[in-house]
Amino acid sequence: MAHEYLLEMRGVSKHYHGNYVLKGVDLKVKAGEILGLVGENGAGKSTLMNILFGMPVIHTTGGYEGEVRLAGETVRFANPGEALSAGIGMVHQEFMLLPGFSIAENIKLNREPLIPTTLSRFLGTRLSKVDMPRVRGDARRALDTIGLGIDEMLPVLGLPIGFMQFIEVAREVDKSGVRVLVFDEPTALLTESEAGQLLAALKRIASSGVAVIFISHRLEEVLTICDNITVLRDGEVVTTTPSAGATLTMIAELMVGRQTKRPPLGERTVEPSDDDIVLELYNLEVDMPGEEVRGVSLAVRRGEILGIGGLAGQGKVGLSNGIMGIFPARGSVKKDGLEIPLNRPGEAYKHGIAFLSEDRKGVGLILDRSIEYNISVVATLTKGDFLKRLPIGAAIRDRKTATAYAEGAIEDLDIRCTGPTQRLRHLSGGNQQKVCVARALALKPEVLLVSEPTRGIDVGAKEKILDLLTGMNRQQGVTIVLTSSELAELRRVCDRIAIIYDGRLVDILSPDDSNAKFGLAMAGKKVSEA
Amino acid sequence: MEAKPKRSLRLFIRDNGVPIMFLALCGLGVVASGKPLGFLLQETIGRMARNSFIVLSLVVPIVAGLGLNFAIVLGAMAGQAGLIAVAEAKVTGLAGIFTAIAVSFPLALLLGWGAGSIMNKAKGREMIAGMILGFFMNGVYMLVFLFGAGTILPIKDPKMILPQGYGLRNTVDLQVIKWALDNLLKVRLGPVSLPLATFAATALLTWGISKLFSTKLGQDMRAAGQDMRIAEVAGIQVDRTRMVAMLISTVLAAIGQILFLQNIGTLNVYDSHGQTGTFAIAALLVGGATVTKATVGQALLGTFMFHLLFIVSPYAGQNLLGSAMVGEYFRAFVAYAVIAFSLALHSLQRGKMAIRR
Amino acid sequence: MSLRERVSKSVSDLGLPRLTVILFLVSLFIVGGIQGVPLGDLVNSSIGRFSMNALLTISMVPAIQCGIGPNFGLPVGIIAGLIGLVLSMEMGFTGFPGFMVASALGLSLGAVFGVLYGHLVNRVKGQEMMVGTYVGFAVVSGMCMFWLLMPFRHPRLIWTLGGEGLRVTISLSDFFSNVLDNLLAIKIGAIKFPTGLVLCVGLIAALYRLFEYTRAGIAMDLAGQNEQFARAAGINVERMRVTGTAMSTAMGALGIIFYAQSYGFVQLYTAPLMMAFPAVAAVLIGGASPKTASISNALVGTLLFQTLLAITVPVSQSVISGDISEIIRLIVSNGMVLYALTRGPGGGNNGS
Structure with missing residues (x-):
């Protein structure tokens, strides 16, 4: 054969509105080879695969740079159908049965x-x-x-x-005629023995001459079955290495990779410590589909910002949803030593805990209502704020105080809008998120659970949200539990970072710990201090 | 091993609750009516012959995932338009039947296309949209025949047109084609006479539907009926498939209404189609069909039992409570209640599935 | 904004069918004016129809707000009201006391039926409209047997000779027809204003507006707006839906009593079968959607829809010497519902 590689992606770059998510990526697979593709959430794996498949999202946002070669010929698929007929197949995470x-x-x-x-x-x-x-x-x-x-x-x-x-x-x-097969987290939902069988099947498929790309967060699997491993980080290929000779620690370190300087955050009068625990989880299990928590015990110090990290699907998001009673939970949650009844939404609010959900469109916002309504409604319902009593005895919503409060919040949080009566639907994602923060502030919480606060928000608004959170923590002494898929974000603002893997707590790390330590913890390995 | 037949019996009862209940109801009704079995059988068979076709027209949209097609009323309207044309043109006998079908065919296609487009826009709410569409088109139908007949539509026969010179009278005599199909091949079997030609038409349709489901189109319908999104991802043209299902259903309903009215012999211009949808759907459900599953066998069994109950109810009411009216209200109640029950059961089961996921 | 932009914006805000209804209405008024249809009669019949039907339309508001969508099961409430009416008359009450007894019975029965119906509707999430329609149909036809078989004795209620059971149409003239209409009624020329009825409807509307601003009202509305959000805030969504359904059903019961005293007749048997549809259509014409509705939607919608029907009768008679109002009612009301159903996802199910 004239060409060594069946599939070659050369210098592939892709930007969304000037934001580069892929920068000159090279990827090569031979026929019969299994290539492992690893990287953190947001490293660019899915964008790369979308380019390979000619997904509409790529074309509608201005296409890509670089070239894709299949069996030595340059191809540029206009839609997934073309990719399929050229012999590129994909096994999706969700079942299409x-x-x-x-x-x-x-x-x-x-x-x-x-x-x-x-x-x-x-x-x-x-x-x-x-x-x-x-x-x-x-x-x-x-x-x-x-x-x-x-x-x-x-x-x-x-x-x-x-x-x-x-x-x-x-x-x-x-x-x-399938020539290239992409597997996206195929073992995520399988038991160990099933996963073993699937990997064996994968090897058999490869040995029949198919080029296989294996995307997985389970690094051990990647190391055992892949011939080569390509590590992506921040849209760039960090390395492509034969898996023979590579170690778990090495790959993990390469995945995380960046050492950010922590900008100084405000000083505190009292440093949080284990002597003053505000929130205590004991053996918490949460049945949140796709984010199951399988028994986590954790103590949150009063006044700290505790990060909850881990890869998607490992259960970090389930934690706060379980505490708030949104998904079925077992175990125990104590606030200041008082038991919070589980599975009863609304109870946590009464104990001074507020929640900013990752599901902004679902649980977070009423898009067709005004900013003022969105900020005040939960406080009205759970605490009876923003009400006024009529002479006939009934208490009704007091729009005047709610509007005044909303105007203050718009000012403080820099929400870009035409006024407190504007509907949320017309705000940008970042400003919508600020409304969510304002709602949480309106509850005057002691503990604030924040889940993926910067997801889907532009860079400027991201900074503003993180500043708001640290400000709340430093100035008002609100304890914050921040769940995020972006490790860099956690390392920037948190005092401690708990890493969840497979529904369990792996380790609690300091933001200054080494990349390797974070990488390994996110792959489920605790490094014992030696 | 001994426990097995018992368990399968229980499963059988659970899976066939509606037909079993209805069978019992029919049994009670037959006893209470005090009528000879031969008479009841004759009546029921006559009604089966004229009703089965239209009930069968419901099967295809169910399989394609559109649920119970309340919009078959549109097909019935198209069929009636064909009959009105035949009555005006005085085409008699079988030729009349075929002319009526030929006239109604393009109309049914047009109406079916409209219904299909609306249902593709109202995904997940096809049934209520179909029902409301039926009411809406009833208004249009009335407008056309009350004010269009004799003015825009060239209908001249003074026996059909109101004295004012336009607008159709309430009833149109269909003597020209009455029993044209029923009498084509009639066989007496003891006390019962069988309109074999009409049954043959039904049998032909039964065969056609089962053939349809073995084609690629049928396979696509079944796929779209289970999960539109997955079918779409697999490259099946879901909207087009659903549209074809609606076209088939509407055309079949038009033919069904023509066969129905050739047996009745008179057309109540503004009433005949009114209950077509409700009664056909109730009959289908009585046979054990659901919002998502229907077979030809269920359609036929359901038609039989539903009409048997229809016949015995007034007699049973007279005998038991001294009032035939009670029986008539009872059967209307049963028709509505069966539909309400099936719809509720359907969404209950869907809710349970969603929770399990 | 230029004039053109403003026009196109207000068109899209109004929605095509609503605009059609308004334009149609205006053109009917013009044609009626040319044909010399007396305006006084028109205004009279428009006001009369509006006040008769307003409460039935208002009953859609709590149903839509609590998240079950337009209450196609309204006949359940109407039946409760009818039972109240018939029982009050059977017991021999007349005049204002008779009306009050009927209302009290109708309201309480309506609330009970509504709670039961609400529990049923909670089990069929996503199919509320369809199940509601057929439960309504089944209840109405089941009640036909009840009207026929119950041992009523009052001679004004039953057939005098030969017939069985209650009459199909019972005249209220010996009982309490127009008691509310005539209360404080004002006559200006040919126009008679049913002050008492309008005040009662207004009072109910005002009370409901007040309820909307209480904690319970806010919670109910939130449950309908976004189920997950409401649940996360500790609201018992199921109970809110039952509350809204019960309110809607009770309003439907009182609504038919208002309607009957104004109309002067009680219509039994199959008469309530299709009564949900004009109410649903009216609230949608007034600007509601299957997910959001307000009292003003209900009032504006009833006024538009009933005025349209009121004016169609004399105008069509003068132009084509035939009554086209039934056809207009079918086309406009069902067209409006159809339009609402084919727009956007969701419909009581939060789109999921």
């Missing part, structure tokens, strides 16, 4: 072999008969390729999750 169809029908979904009929000759191929025996046969062959001995005629409904992932893989394998 129809529960009422059999396994075979799912594998051949919309690619069913057809038999022409009299009608189809006149009225188009959609009136051809579906060739069921061949659907079965093809499915059987694909299942055998990946070593799954299940009856292909069983309905998907009721199958264990693990099997569904295999069916997804079988579907990709069955696509004729």
Whole structure:
């Protein structure tokens, strides 16, 4: 063959409105090779894959720079369909399976072999008969390729999750002419033995001459099955290294990689310490789908900013949602030694805890209502603020005080708007988030749980939000528990950072700890101080 | 091993609650009516022959995920327009039937296209949209035949036009095509006479529907019916598939209404289609179909039981409570209650599924 | 903003169907004026129809606010009101006391029915409109048997000879027809203003406005706006939905009593079957959506819709010597509902 690599991405760059998320990325895979692609959330993995697949989001935002070569030829896919027909397949994180169809029908979904009929000759191929025996046969062959001995005629409904992932893989394998297969976190939902089976299947697929790109946060898996590993950080390739000889610590350190100088934050009169605990979690378990918490015990010091870090899907987000009673939880949560009843939303508010949700559009905002309403409504409902009593005895909402409060908040938080009566829908993401902060402030909380406060917000607003939070902490002494996927952000403002992996607390680190320590903790490994 | 038949019996009862309950209700009704079985059978078979076709027209949209197609009323209107044309042109016999179908076909396609477009815009609310669309089009239909007939539409027959010179009378006599299909091939079987040709039409449709589901189009319908998003991601043109389902359903309903009215023999211009949707849907549900699952067998079984109950209710009311009216109100109640129950059951089950996820 | 921008903005704010209704209304007034339809009669019939129907439309507001969407199950409330009316008459009450007894019975039955209906609706989230419609239909047809079989004795209520059960239409002239309309009624020329009825409707509207500003009202509205948000703030969303449904149903019960005393007749059997639709259409014409509604939407919508129907009768009679109002009612009301259904996602389910 003239070309050494089946897939080559050369000098690929991509920016959104001048913000570069990929900077000159090179990526190469040979036929039969498994390439591991690792990096933190936001390192650019998904953007890179979107470019490979020609996703519309790339084209609508101005395309990309650099080139993609498939078997030595430059390609530029205009849509995912083109990528698919060129032999690039992807196994998604979420299952695209129809529960009422059999396994075979799912594998051949919309690619069913057809038999022409009299009608189809006149009225188009959609009136051809579906060739069921061949659907079965093809499915059987694909299942055998990946070593799954299940009856292909069983309905998907009721199958264990693990099997569904295999069916997804079988579907990709069955696509004729598949040359490059991308696996995006395929083992995230699998048990250990299922994951082992899947990895074996992956090797088998690669050995049949397919180039495999394996994206995973489970670094051990990457090290065991990949031939080479490409590490992305902040949109750049840090290194591409053979996995033979690489170690967990090395990869972890390369992933995290940056040493930011901590800008000085305000001084405190009393330093937080373990002698004064404000919030105590004991063995907290939370059933938040995709972010399960499997038993976390943690003590939050009064007056500190505690960071909760970890990779997506490991359970860090579940923690505050469990405390607030939004998702079912077990275990115990104490505020100043007093038990907060779990699974009863609203209870935490009564104990002086406020929450800024990561799900801004869902739990955070009423888009069709005014700024003033959004800021005051929770305080009215949970604490009876912003009410006035009428002569007839009923207490009704006092728009005047609420508006006055909102005007103050708009001023203090620099919310860009036409006034307190403007609807939230018309504000930018950053200003919407400031409204959320204002609402939390209106509750005058002792403890503020903040979840992903800077997600989807432009850089300027990001800074402002972080300043607001540290200001609240330093000036008003509010204890803050800050959950974030951005480690850099946590390391900038937090006193301590707790890392969650697989629903459990791995370690509590100091923001000044080494990159390797953070990298390993996020991969679930605690480095014992030696 | 011995416990197995018992368990499967329980499962059988659980999965077929509605038809079993209805069977019991029918049994009680038959006993209470005090009528000879032969008479009831004759009546029921006659009604089956004229109603099955339209009930079957509901199956395709259910499989394609549009739920119960309350908009088949539109098809019925198209069918009636065809019949009005035939009555005006005095085309008799089978030729009349085919002419009526030919006239209603493009109309049904047009109306089905409109209904399909609306349902593609009201995803997740197809049923209520279909129902309201039926009411809306009823207004348009009245406008057309009350004010358009004799003015814009070339209808001249003084027996059809109101004395004022325009607008259709309430009833149009369909003598020209009455029983044209029913009498084509009639076989007596003891006390019961069977309109074989009408049954053959139904059988043909049954065969056609089952063939449709073995095609690629049918496979796409089933896929879109289960999960529009996944089907879309797999490259199936969901909106187009749903549209085709609506077109098929509307055209079949038009033909069904023509077959129904050739048996009745008179057309109540402003009433005949009114309850078409409700009764056809209730019949289908009685057979054990649900908002998301329906088979040809359920349609036929349901039509049989629903009409048996329809026949016995007034007699049973007369015998038990001394009032035939009670029986008539009872059957209307049953039709509505069956639909309400099935809809509630459907969203209950969907709610449970969502929680499990 | 230029004039053109302003016009196009106000068009998009109003929405196409609402604009159509208003333009249609205006053109009918013009045609009516040319044809010499007496204006006094028109105003009279418009005011009359508006005050008769206003409460039925207002009953949609708590239902939409609590998140179940337009209450297509309104016949459940109407049945409660009808039972109140019939029982009050059967017990021999007449005049204002009779009206009060009917209202008290209707309201309390309506509240009970509403709570039961609310619990049902809570189990069918996402399908409230459809289930509501058919539960309404089933209740109305089930009640037909009740009207037929219950042993009512009052000679004004039952058929004098031969018939069985209650009459289909019962005249209120010997009981309490127009008691509210005539209360403090003002006559200016040909126009008779039903002061008592308008005041009562106004009082209920004002009380509901007040409720909207209380903690309970805010909580109910929030439950309808955003279920997750409300839950996170500690609101029992299910209870709020039951509360809203019960309020809507009770208002429907009182609404039909207001309607009947004004109309002068009680219509039983299948008459309530389709009564939810004009109320739903009116609130939507007034600017509500399946997710948001206010008292002013209900009042404006009822005024527009009922005026339209009132004016169609004489104008169409003068132009084409036929009554087209029933057709207009079907097309306008269902067209409005259809338009609302095909716009945007959601509809009682927060789009998920």
